[in-house]
Amino acid sequence: MSNKHLMTGNEAAAEAAIQAGCRYYYGYPITPQNELMNHMAMRMPQVGGTFIQAESEIAAIYMAYGSAAAGARVMTSSSSPGISLKQEGISYLAGSELPCVIVNVQRGGPGLGDISPSQADYFQAVKGGGHGDYHTLVLAPSSVQELADLVYDAFDLADRYRNPVMVLGDAQLGQMVEPVEFSRPPRTYFPKKKWAITGAEGRPRNIIKSFYPVKGELEEFNLYLQRKYQKIEEKEVRYEEINTYYSEIALVAYGTCARICKEVIRKASPLGYRIGLLRPISLWPFPKEALRNLSERVKAFLVIEMSAGQMVEDVRLSVLGRCPVHFYGRTGGGVPSSKAVLEKVLEIIPTVSAGPLEMAEMGLPPKVD
Amino acid sequence: MTEKVILVGYGGQGMMLFGRLLAQAAMLDGKQVTFFPSYGTEVRGGTACYHLIVSTEEIYSPVVEEADTLIAMNQPAYLKSRDYLRPNSLLLLNSSMVRREDNYNGIEVYEIPATEIANELGNVVASNMVMMGAYNYIKKLISIPLFLNCLKQTLRGKKAALYEINKLALERGEEYLKNAYLLKAPTI
Numbered sequence: 001m002s003n004k005h006l007m008t009g010n011e012a013a014a015e016a017a018i019q020a021g022c023r024y025y026y027g028y029p030i031t032p033q034n035e036l037m038n039h040m041a042m043r044m045p046q047v048g049g050t051f052i053q054a055e056s057e058i059a060a061i062y063m064a065y066g067s068a069a070a071g072a073r074v075m076t077s078s079s080s081p082g083i084s085l086k087q088e089g090i091s092y093l094a095g096s097e098l099p100c101v102i103v104n105v106q107r108g109g110p111g112l113g114d115i116s117p118s119q120a121d122y123f124q125a126v127k128g129g130g131h132g133d134y135h136t137l138v139l140a141p142s143s144v145q146e147l148a149d150l151v152y153d154a155f156d157l158a159d160r161y162r163n164p165v166m167v168l169g170d171a172q173l174g175q176m177v178e179p180v181e182f183s184r185p186p187r188t189y190f191p192k193k194k195w196a197i198t199g200a201e202g203r204p205r206n207i208i209k210s211f212y213p214v215k216g217e218l219e220e221f222n223l224y225l226q227r228k229y230q231k232i233e234e235k236e237v238r239y240e241e242i243n244t245y246y247s248e249i250a251l252v253a254y255g256t257c258a259r260i261c262k263e264v265i266r267k268a269s270p271l272g273y274r275i276g277l278l279r280p281i282s283l284w285p286f287p288k289e290a291l292r293n294l295s296e297r298v299k300a301f302l303v304i305e306m307s308a309g310q311m312v313e314d315v316r317l318s319v320l321g322r323c324p325v326h327f328y329g330r331t332g333g334g335v336p337s338s339k340a341v342l343e344k345v346l347e348i349i350p351t352v353s354a355g356p357l358e359m360a361e362m363g364l365p366p367k368v369d
Numbered sequence: 370m371t372e373k374v375i376l377v378g379y380g381g382q383g384m385m386l387f388g389r390l391l392a393q394a395a396m397l398d399g400k401q402v403t404f405f406p407s408y409g410t411e412v413r414g415g416t417a418c419y420h421l422i423v424s425t426e427e428i429y430s431p432v433v434e435e436a437d438t439l440i441a442m443n444q445p446a447y448l449k450s451r452d453y454l455r456p457n458s459l460l461l462l463n464s465s466m467v468r469r470e471d472n473y474n475g476i477e478v479y480e481i482p483a484t485e486i487a488n489e490l491g492n493v494v495a496s497n498m499v500m501m502g503a504y505n506y507i508k509k510l511i512s513i514p515l516f517l518n519c520l521k522q523t524l525r526g527k528k529a530a531l532y533e534i535n536k537l538a539l540e541r542g543e544e545y546l547k548n549a550y551l552l553k554a555p556t557i
Binding site for chain 2: 004006172175176177178179256259260262263266335337338339
């Protein structure tokens with residue numbers, strides 16, 4: 001027997017959090033992330049942790065704020081409409097420099113939307129979402145295994161930078177059942193939190209706040225935050241590049257869409273088309289540098305999203321007009337089919353080359369990975 | 370080898386368990402699996418749809434666009450999912466509850482009265498295992514002992530008593546298929 005478990009993405013995210021030392025979970029039910037809460041409700045009592053089904057999403061995020069301020073590893077989760085409700089609290093967490101992991105299993109929007117997969121919360125996740133000049137680190141898994149792995153990493157990153165970290169999934173990832181292995185050490189980085197509020201006996205008191213009313217103080221704090229964000233942008237960029245070296249067209253996609261793009265590459269390869277994929281794993285910090293470099297090699301980009309076009313803006317900002325950036329997206333719970341993406345690719349190909357080149361002409365075998 | 374299966378039926382006809390057990394067994398067999406259950410608005414008596422991909426290679430897209438096999442347990446679910454079929458697909462119908470609609474060119478169709486067979490055995494809920502027996506006999510996707518082992522792991526406690534009838538249903542499904550189709554096939 002292997003150590004593999006067959007689990008939904010939601011369950012895997014919850015189990016990974018437990019194994020990463022998270023002992024406090026607060027949430028409010030919403031489809032399609034309920035299995036996550038369910039798993040937490042079952043597991044937290046087993047490991048001596050705390051599970052609370054809060055009275056609302058807003059209550060849940062502030063409970064998380066409290067546990068984070070006390071130095072604990074804490075997580076909350078929701079799906080799109082619920083994450084909107086949490087935005088105030090996320091801004092407060094960022095303003096108070098509190099580590100916290102937030103899982104967003106995205107569904108269709110705006111408003112109450114539907115319960116189908118979506119990537120339309122990209123702007124909200126990477127551009128701030130709440131008020132003020134702040135960033136959350138945003139990690140975007142594309143399989144159940146990676147979802148579990150990134151939840152581990154999210155806790156480490158949150159503690160390392162004293163910053164909220166969002167794991168951005170979607171309904172497809174949350175509901176999908178795949179094998180997952182929890183073989184990593186339970187704690188990779190769990191620092192002493194000297195800043196935490198743990199009772200000030202025998203030491204100067206700690207203060208956790210995001211309120212700086214004295215003129216000048218807040219600007220100073222903001223400048224400090226920006227320096228921290230810059231450090232994150234330098235150190236924490238993650239992405240995967242597939243087949244890009246000899247490609248004329250590079251697909252750019254994350255999460256579920258990235259997997260569909262891999263399927264497209266597999267289908268296009270026997271036809272003789274050279275298509276690559278750049279898959280951002282960290283959406284903030286965004287792999288700008290990698291895209292910039294790639295823009296010098298490829299002739300066009302095609303961004304695939306389950307939105308009306310959000311990440312495509314960051315791709316354009318990274319590429320800065322060096323080559324055309326095309327877009328194909330589905331909205332409102334629609335999932336792009338590999339067939340439709342391939343058709344879009346075939347539409348673009350005449351604009352970058354005369355036609356399919358035989359891989360043999362380049363002395364290269366068709367290759368997917 | 371990649372096998373993309375779509376399992377459809379009424380909520381309560383055991384398609385979820387069927388898919389999950391297949392996925393479990395395939396995983397233990399060292400294969401890659403992705404199982405995507407429908408969720409949310411489905412209720413008992415409504416149609417439920419499950420997508421399963423089993424492969425010896427890495428599974429890229431988790432979305433089934435064209436099914437290698439469609440297993441349909443009731444009429445509405447069957448009509449709803451017919452579009453997933455392509456030439457050379459395998460179609461297994463629970464003929465107790467599904468009437469075949471039209472002539473499919475190039476689609477291999479097997480009709481198995483799964484509900485009736487399960488009923489004869491004394492438990493109508495075991496119709497999913499009848500279909501499993503027939504399906505696996507055609508596709509040879511996984512070894513039956515491994516599948517039965519997964520079934521045993523799942524049916525624990527109060528449900529342990531159901532193991533034998535499920536096992537029997539599996540065998541009857543296989544038997545029915547052999548008798549109704551394969552033994553009658555002209556030998557060359």
